[in-house]
Amino acid sequence: MATDFEFRKQVLDMHMSGVIKYCYQCNRCTDNCPVAEVTDNAYNPRQNILNALLGFKDAIFSAEKIAIWGCTVCDTCDEVCPQSIELTEIFKLLKNHSVANGDAPDFYYLQAKTIFENAKAVPSQPAIERRREQLGLPTVAAPDINELTTLLKNMGIDKKLKGE
Amino acid sequence: MAEFKMFEGCMIGNRIPFIEASCRKVFDKLGIATSQAPFSCCPDPTGFANFDNDGWLAIGARNLALAESEGKDIISLCNGCSNTLKLVNHTLKHDNLKKDKINKELSKIGKEYKGTIDVKHFVSVLKDELEKIKSYTVKPLSGLKVACHPGCHYMRPSEVMETDDPMHPIDLKEIVAACGATVVDYGEETLCCGSSVSNAYEDHGMAILKKKMDAMKKAGADCLVVNCPACFQQFDGKQRDLSKKFEEEFKIPILYISELIALGMGIPADELGTKFHRTRVSDILEKIG
Ligand code: SF4
Ligand code: SF4
Ligand code: SF4
Ligand code: SF4
Numbered sequence: 001m002a003t004d005f006e007f008r009k010q011v012l013d014m015h016m017s018g019v020i021k022y023c024y025q026c027n028r029c030t031d032n033c034p035v036a037e038v039t040d041n042a043y044n045p046r047q048n049i050l051n052a053l054l055g056f057k058d059a060i061f062s063a064e065k066i067a068i069w070g071c072t073v074c075d076t077c078d079e080v081c082p083q084s085i086e087l088t089e090i091f092k093l094l095k096n097h098s099v100a101n102g103d104a105p106d107f108y109y110l111q112a113k114t115i116f117e118n119a120k121a122v123p124s125q126p127a128i129e130r131r132r133e134q135l136g137l138p139t140v141a142a143p144d145i146n147e148l149t150t151l152l153k154n155m156g157i158d159k160k161l162k163g164e
Numbered sequence: 165m166a167e168f169k170m171f172e173g174c175m176i177g178n179r180i181p182f183i184e185a186s187c188r189k190v191f192d193k194l195g196i197a198t199s200q201a202p203f204s205c206c207p208d209p210t211g212f213a214n215f216d217n218d219g220w221l222a223i224g225a226r227n228l229a230l231a232e233s234e235g236k237d238i239i240s241l242c243n244g245c246s247n248t249l250k251l252v253n254h255t256l257k258h259d260n261l262k263k264d265k266i267n268k269e270l271s272k273i274g275k276e277y278k279g280t281i282d283v284k285h286f287v288s289v290l291k292d293e294l295e296k297i298k299s300y301t302v303k304p305l306s307g308l309k310v311a312c313h314p315g316c317h318y319m320r321p322s323e324v325m326e327t328d329d330p331m332h333p334i335d336l337k338e339i340v341a342a343c344g345a346t347v348v349d350y351g352e353e354t355l356c357c358g359s360s361v362s363n364a365y366e367d368h369g370m371a372i373l374k375k376k377m378d379a380m381k382k383a384g385a386d387c388l389v390v391n392c393p394a395c396f397q398q399f400d401g402k403q404r405d406l407s408k409k410f411e412e413e414f415k416i417p418i419l420y421i422s423e424l425i426a427l428g429m430g431i432p433a434d435e436l437g438t439k440f441h442r443t444r445v446s447d448i449l450e451k452i453g
Contacts, residue, residue: 034356035368038368038371038372038375039368043368069365070368071360072210072359072360072361072372073210073214073316073360074316074355075316075317075320075321075330076320076354078320078321079320079321079322079330079331086321092214092217095214095215096214096215096217099215104214104215105363105364106364107211107363107364108215108364111212111215112211112212112215112216115205115212120174120178120204120205121175121207121211122174122175122177122179122205123178124178128178128181131181131182131440132181132184134437135181135184135185135435135437136185136435137181137185137188138200141200141201141202142202143202143204143205144202144204147273148223148226150272151222151223151226151269151270151272152219152222154269154273155218155219155269157216157218157219160216
């Protein structure tokens with residue numbers, strides 16, 4: 001397995017304190033992970049931390065999608081890790097890479113596109129607006145879609161979207 | 165109490181607005197004043213943050229800047245929104261390089277993030293009003309056995325959320341008890357509902373949901389109380405599918421904590437829109453009379 005040093009540096013930079021180095025593979029994260037439990041460790045946070053720390057980029061990104069996208073982001077691993085490693089921060093970096101490679105599950109591209117076009121992950125709909133009125137609720141204050149789209153475009157994030 | 169900017173979130177605002185109705189009614193009773201702002205999506209800490217971290221920080225910072233411009237704290241009705249807004253606030257307050265980078269982008273759209281306001285989940289605000297809640301409870305909910313699901317992002321990551329104990333949360337239980345109902349422990353209070361993994365792997369989300377529902381059923385809960393719309397959708401919307409999938413009946417009504425409080429305050433169920441729930445709330449309404 002080859003170490004990708006540039007990738008390894010990015011992983012280490014995620015934590016300014018570099019605490020990920022102190023992972024001693026105790027497995028407490030995986031033992032407490034709800035997805036590891038229901039998948040017989042097909043999703044395995046400890047393994048992800050090890051691969052990330054060693055810079056095994058290929059092992060991470062050529063594996064089945066579930067290897068990184070199985071996480072339900074419950075932040076339990078962050079709490080139980082004896083070394084105070086913020087695992088989900090590292091996993092976020094891995095997922096951002098996967099998105100940029102075009103390899104993430106469809107949901108993530110769809111949600112991003114919805115936010116890009118509507119400034120909301122759940123856009124407003126006439127039927128719900130009527131229901132709000134029936135319930136005596138004020139109209140939702142409309143977000144400035146143009147401003148948000150400009151912000152994301154300036155940052156080049158529109159380029160990561162799919163299905164244009 | 166100073167006025168808050170209301171961050172109802174896109175799921176409550178644009179999909180299940182009856183939750184906002186009960187929250188607003190309870191806030192009115194307790195004297196919690198709010199006003200609106202043209203917030204965008206927070207955006208989703210389990211979705212968009214994993215899509216692009218810097219984009220997530222920038223959108224979150226822009227929302228914070230909107231509230232900052234009025235000098236008001238944000239009150240959130242959703243775990244996801246309060247998680248994002250608190251994480252973004254925390255990150256930018258502690259990382260000057262990131263802050264400069266994000267502010268450079270915001271300046272191009274005429275905004276600036278300063279880091280001058282706080283974000284509160286409404287449950288954290290309510291748990292400081294227990295005496296008031298007690299005094300406004302006119303309809304005793306005694307005998308109602310309530311299971312609690314505060315949801316991961318109400319208290320985790322604890323270093324940033326600074327609300328409740330991350331693995332032994334009590335805030336929600338205290339509010340339920342203040343309404344006169346009985347809290348039932350089921351041993352899986354801190355387990356996730358499985359919502360987020362369901363976005364890509366529905367089966368795994370269902371397996372986690374089953375584990376939760378089994379535990380509540382065994383503990384004899386009359387209903388489950390939640391404080392996050394994503395959790396609500398998972399428990400309320402998916403129970404029927406769960407029953408089908410596992411050929412076992414699950415029919416535990418789901419209430420938002422604001423709905424439980426409102427019912428205790430004697431606010432009629434019609435006004436709360438409980439008929440829009442997928443699970444049968446009528447069983448609960450009969451029970452409390
Ligand atoms: S719990 Fe922490 S130290 Fe233990 S294996 Fe997981 S990341 Fe490493
Ligand atoms: S955050 Fe992800 S990896 Fe960590 S325990 Fe939860 S599901 Fe597992
Ligand atoms: S957390 Fe979810 S509901 Fe709240 S604003 Fe973000 S995407 Fe919408
Ligand atoms: S329980 Fe599920 S939906 Fe609720 S806060 Fe946790 S991850 Fe989000």
